[in-house]
Amino acid sequence: MSYLNELISLCDSFGCRYSTDESLKEHTTFRIGGKCRIAVFINSEESLASVVSYCRENSVKYAVLGNGSNVIAEDKFFDGAVIIIGNDFSAINYIKDGVIECESGLMLSRLCITARNEGYTGLEFAYGIPGTVGGALYMNAGAYGGEMSDVVISADYLDTDGEIRTISSECMDLSYRHSAFMNSGRIILRVRVRLRRGSVSEIEKKMDELITKRRDKQPLNFPSAGSTFKRPENNVFAAALIEQCGLKGFSVGDAQVSEKHSGFVINKGNATYEDLMSLVEHVREKVKADTGYELELEPEILK
Structure with missing residues (x-):
């Protein structure tokens, strides 16, 4: 103590x-x-x-x-x-020649809105992803055909020796839901993205389309961690496999495979960690037994 x-x-x-x-x-x-x-x-x-x-x-x-x-x-x-x-820790430090630098605690949605207001396109895919910019880069978040690797050019981070360093996107090992920051002890401080000039009205139209699609297809009225499982190999969708196995709506306590989108596990009220992990394990075992695919949990566990 x-x-x-x-x-x-x-x-x-x-x-x-x-x-x-x-x-x-x-x-x-x-x-x-x-x-x-x-x-x-x-x-x-x-x-x-x-x-x-x-x-x-x-x-x-x-x-x-x-x-x-x-x-x-x-x-x-x-x-x-x-x-x-x-x-x-969420300031936008500068916007110049299509490059926006912000602190890592800025909500990704705020960065998207800022880009739109400045007439820059390229971040529309990220509108509605409920994370910070630093968190989005950490996992190379993506949606609707885009991901952070498409726009990030560099970042500053706190290294394990206490020094602040800069890294280019080419050195971040960015791939599907992965970056070099994961399990490295390095903490993202600032992120820089490069965008293109675009029409504010067209950018706004695209953002509105994607947020409407999210609301229509995803269970946003319940707590969740977004997509619960990573997309398996061969470009198969986890949600399709889960639904194929008859697990849509399956519950353990207040943890439930969403009836609206089976790629999401939701908290219907008072789900516990044990509820959630029991459900996840059952889904993984059933999908493996019925389809041969092994589902990998997308969110990280805070222990």
């Missing part, structure tokens, strides 16, 4: 917001999770570097979250610091 007071003092020195015994349900879109010892809301690269350095040097368990839209948190107590990169 001694680390708690020291982290609080560190937060105070940087003017960072923090909350003790914070429920992770409030910071994951699935609305599942236990409490953590302290949640720290990063407000600068200096505060991030200092908090991470303190945790590493003092063997304090820590995890980094953006909007928590691709994360499933366990129900048990997280005895450590959950570092949240969100609204307090």
Whole structure:
């Protein structure tokens, strides 16, 4: 417990917001999770570097979250610091010649709206993805034929040695739902995207079309972590396999394979981590037995 007071003092020195015994349900879109010892809301690269350095040097368990839209948190107590990169670190630093640089806590939807307002096309696919820009790059998020690798040109990150470095998109190992940032200990600080000039009205029309498609086809009225499983090989869709196996609507407790879109597992109210993982395991086993395909969970587990 001694680390708690020291982290609080560190937060105070940087003017960072923090909350003790914070429920992770409030910071994951699935609305599942236990409490953590302290949640720290990063407000600068200096505060991030200092908090991470303190945790590493003092063997304090820590995890980094953006909007928590691709994360499933366990129900048990997280005895450590959950570092949240969100609204307090979400500035747009500059827009010049089609390049927009922003801090990693900016919501992706806000970046899309900014690009539209400035008359830049290329980000329409991302409108409606419920994550931060940093989180989107971390997993190379995508939808409707586009992904972050199409627009990102470089990023700044906090390295494991505490240094801030820049990396080009060519060195990010970007592929389907994957980047070099995953499981690396490197934390994204700023992201730069390059877009093309376009018609504001055409951009807006495309964004409206895609958000309407999302609302029509996805269970957005229930908490979820988006697509629950990655697309298997051979360009087969997980949702089609799940439906083929008769699992649409299958439930364990309040966790359910959505009746609207079987690629989504939803929280109907009070789903627990155990409910969710039991459902996931049943779906994986059934799909493997019936089709031969192995489904891989897309969200990461916060333990």
